[in-house]
Amino acid sequence: MSTGQHEIGADTADPAPTADPADGAVYQVGEVAERVRLSHRTVRYYDDQGLLSAARSAGNYRLYSRSDIERMLMIRRMKPLGFSLEEMRHVLGVLDRVDRESAQAPELELELRRAIDDVRERRDKLAEQMAGADEFLAALRARLP
DNA sequence: GTTCTCACA
């Protein structure tokens, strides 16, 4: 269960999905891709688009941390909700600020509430589509002999 | 294994 190496080789990781306070584990792009189940091209693309900020090894390899992986998982959850990369960047930025300074500042709390409303709206639209799919399925099944 | 760029849909 060795994790990323290459220069800053910390190798203390255990892929347990449970909380694990920021250890020094470092992952290369392929390993991140595998863990978040996206192609390495997509991970690199998101990185290039500024959704992630990988460190670099001496050999210019991208180095990702555990928090980068969690960030990727957030992105993967936003994707089916139809967020554009720019919208994701915005939401992630809000979360970054909230995590650093909490949502005590009224302006930040408002941003967070907007994000929540936005996600809820998208979720509701998906639910409508699901309902439509169920009706369609029922209509098809009703034709079965 | 990784990097980057270019082309393509």
Next chain:
DNA sequence: TGTGAGTA
């Protein structure tokens, strides 16, 4: 918004 190919 990604991906495939070619390269170093």
